[in-house]
Amino acid sequence: MVNNHYKTWFxxxxxxxxxxxxxxxxxxxxxxxxxxxxxxxxxxxxxxDRGGISRFEKFKYFFEAILGGKSFKENLASALQxxxxxxxxxxxxxxxxxxxxxxxxxxxxxxxxxxxxxxxxSELREVFKERGIAKYFDGIFGSPxxxxxxLKRETDNxxxxxxxxxxxxxxxxxxxxxxxxxxxxxxAQYTExxxxxxxxxxxxxxxxxxxxxx
Numbered sequence: 001m002v003n004n005h006y007k008t009w010f011x012x013x014x015x016x017x018x019x020x021x022x023x024x025x026x027x028x029x030x031x032x033x034x035x036x037x038x039x040x041x042x043x044x045x046x047x048x049d050r051g052g053i054s055r056f057e058k059f060k061y062f063f064e065a066i067l068g069g070k071s072f073k074e075n076l077a078s079a080l081q082x083x084x085x086x087x088x089x090x091x092x093x094x095x096x097x098x099x100x101x102x103x104x105x106x107x108x109x110x111x112x113x114x115x116x117x118x119x120x121x122s123e124l125r126e127v128f129k130e131r132g133i134a135k136y137f138d139g140i141f142g143s144p145x146x147x148x149x150x151l152k153r154e155t156d157n158x159x160x161x162x163x164x165x166x167x168x169x170x171x172x173x174x175x176x177x178x179x180x181x182x183x184x185x186x187x188a189q190y191t192e193x194x195x196x197x198x199x200x201x202x203x204x205x206x207x208x209x210x211x212x213x214x
Contacts, residue, residue: 004108007161010151010182013117013124013142015169015190016211017133019097023090025192031083032062039066048192053172054118054143055083084123091119091127097190099212104136112160116150116176117142148176155180167211171199187211 014020028047032040043062050058059079063072107113113136117124121142128134141150154160166177166184169191177184186200189209193199200207208214 006111006163006165006183008112008114008164008182009107010154010164010166010177011113011115011137012147012166012168012170012173013115013119015097015192016167016187017097017100017115018091019095019190020091021169021190021192023094024087027083027086027090028058030086031079035067042066050172054146055080055120056144057146059083084120087119088123088127091123092130096131096133097187098210099214101133101136103211103214104133113137114139114154114160115141116147116154116166118147119143121145147172148179151176151180151182155182169193171196174200174203174205185214 011017014024025044025047029040029044032043043066046061047058059076063069063076115137119142124142125140128140164182166173166182167187168174169187170193174184185206185208186196187208187210188196
């Protein structure tokens with residue numbers, strides 16, 4: 001069985017642990033709507049096309065590229081704060097992905113389980129604790145560090161056990177896994193990456209709908 005094969009499991013959060021991709025899109029839209037509907041819609045499209053990238057980088061892009069701003073430090077800080085408030089509430093209310101707890105409980109007790117997310121780290125830790133799922137993980141990491149930086153650190157520190165796998169639902173997740181030479185499992189049921197069937201065509205990647213299939 002695959003859950004007995006890997007010694008280290010890296011998990012994305014949105015769309016893998018929580019059914020939260022859509023709420024992130026909603027929060028990005030709601031936070032930037034004050035700048036115009038067209039700008040907010042453009043921003044959501046950018047967000048969906050670049051799943052897995054941190055909110056810090058996305059909002060910076062919004063003010064620099066979409067609004068054409070040159071000095072936006074205060075507006076950026078305000079947007080991040082507003083977005084964080086909206087998202088935390090939604091993260092506490094959204095559903096967990098199908099089969100999550102059953103799968104985590106099926107993993108060997110000596111396996112290492114680490115969350116690597118584009119979400120804000122302290123927010124994630126609080127949400128996981130309040131939802132009662134922090135106990136399943138040996139580490140919960142997120143932005144402002146990007147996923148690749150975190151994954152490189154965690155695979156270079158000698159603490160993780162081989163073989164390792166990363167479960168994600170974006171192109172960026174796959175690129176990160178490939179960059180550090182760990183296996184990748186793409187989870188499709190909750191993803192906003194619409195072109196994944198074509199993207200993974202011919203790639204040696206295991207595709208699942210949800211964790212209940214592992």
